[in-house]
Amino acid sequence: MAEWNDILVYPEYSPEKPDRLVIEIVKLLKKRKAVKVLDLGCGAGRHVVYMALQAFEAYGADISETGLKKTKERLKENSLKAFLVKCDMKALPFIDNCFDATICLNTIYHQRLSGIRQTISEVHRILRENGLFLVNFHSERSHRYGEGIKVEENTFMDRSGPEKGVLHHFVNQKELEQLFQNFRIVEKRLNEKKVKNYLRSLWEILAEKPKGFG
Amino acid sequence: MKRKLMEILACPIDKHHPLELHVFEEKEEVVEGLIVCPKCLRWYPIRDEIPEMLPDELRKEREDLPFLKKWKEKIPEKILREGKPFNLKKE
Numbered sequence: 001m002a003e004w005n006d007i008l009v010y011p012e013y014s015p016e017k018p019d020r021l022v023i024e025i026v027k028l029l030k031k032r033k034a035v036k037v038l039d040l041g042c043g044a045g046r047h048v049v050y051m052a053l054q055a056f057e058a059y060g061a062d063i064s065e066t067g068l069k070k071t072k073e074r075l076k077e078n079s080l081k082a083f084l085v086k087c088d089m090k091a092l093p094f095i096d097n098c099f100d101a102t103i104c105l106n107t108i109y110h111q112r113l114s115g116i117r118q119t120i121s122e123v124h125r126i127l128r129e130n131g132l133f134l135v136n137f138h139s140e141r142s143h144r145y146g147e148g149i150k151v152e153e154n155t156f157m158d159r160s161g162p163e164k165g166v167l168h169h170f171v172n173q174k175e176l177e178q179l180f181q182n183f184r185i186v187e188k189r190l191n192e193k194k195v196k197n198y199l200r201s202l203w204e205i206l207a208e209k210p211k212g213f214g
Numbered sequence: 215m216k217r218k219l220m221e222i223l224a225c226p227i228d229k230h231h232p233l234e235l236h237v238f239e240e241k242e243e244v245v246e247g248l249i250v251c252p253k254c255l256r257w258y259p260i261r262d263e264i265p266e267m268l269p270d271e272l273r274k275e276r277e278d279l280p281f282l283k284k285w286k287e288k289i290p291e292k293i294l295r296e297g298k299p300f301n302l303k304k305e
Contacts, residue, residue: 036222063268063272065262065264068264069262069264072263072264081216083215083216083218083219084215084263084264085219085223085264085265085267086264086265086266086267086268087226087266087267087268088226088268088269088272090269091226091227091269092226093223093224093225093226093258093265093267094222094223094224095222095223095224095229095231096229098222
């Protein structure tokens with residue numbers, strides 16, 4: 001089974017440019033005067049670097065030391081500072097109500113539904129009131145749906161390739177509503193793109209921790 | 215690891231805060247050290263400037279026990295004997 005330490009060695013898993021979603025949320029975070037921003041599942045650190053560059057107090061968390069080491073190198077190359085932690089996204093090592101925002105892109109769906117639920121609950125706990133959570137999920141409409149070994153409803157494990165043994169969970173609208181019942185959905189978008197004959201289909205969610213949960 | 219991180223770091227298991235920091239080597243940042251949860255006695259290594267705050271099931275005894283042995287002169291006796299998930303009680 002491939003581990004993230006091995007997968008993150010491939011250059012295609014270490015892009016440098018920030019995702020357009022992150023560029024968009026930065027504008028909103030600046031408007032809200034956000035300070036502490038966590039990139040959960042930071043991988044090789046492109047968003048930790050971008051957040052630090054945008055003068056946020058940037059935090060990067062990942063289970064892979066390969067990813068964290070690359071993040072550290074990139075920060076040094078750019079003379080930037082950030083806080084890095086190796087951890088499991090289902091058991092976050094942070095106090096309650098401490099982050100203004102958490103971003104988690106192309107990561108949360110690499111686990112079973114129960115793990116996704118735990119992660120969302122943990123993000124809810126560490127966010128301040130009105131804190132923002134930016135996250136994406138594969139949709140059931142994705143061309144990848146059903147590929148690999150079925151490990152539970154809507155979760156499949158890759159049989160081969162660089163992600164051999166890695167899980168992919170696919171969500172639908174109803175599941176998303178349940179997953180985010182303790183959040184206020186600010187924006188929910190199904191981003192679909194045809195690449196050759198394949199349909200890339202991702203739910204992009206921007207959610208806010210409502211007042212009264214602090 | 216920057217010392218300021220301790221302001222928001224909590225035990226990933228029982229969420230206790232504040233945690234104790236034991237520094238073994240420090241340059242601009244803490245290079246090697248130990249973070250201890252005084253409530254549950256779990257200990258977490260800081261290696262190569264990165265704190266490793268993993269739950270028990272993801273810890274590797276073959277990597278963690280040598281770390282405890284390497285720094286045992288600087289680690290509180292209670293952690294060496296009763297620390298979780300691994301300790302040197304049998305040694």
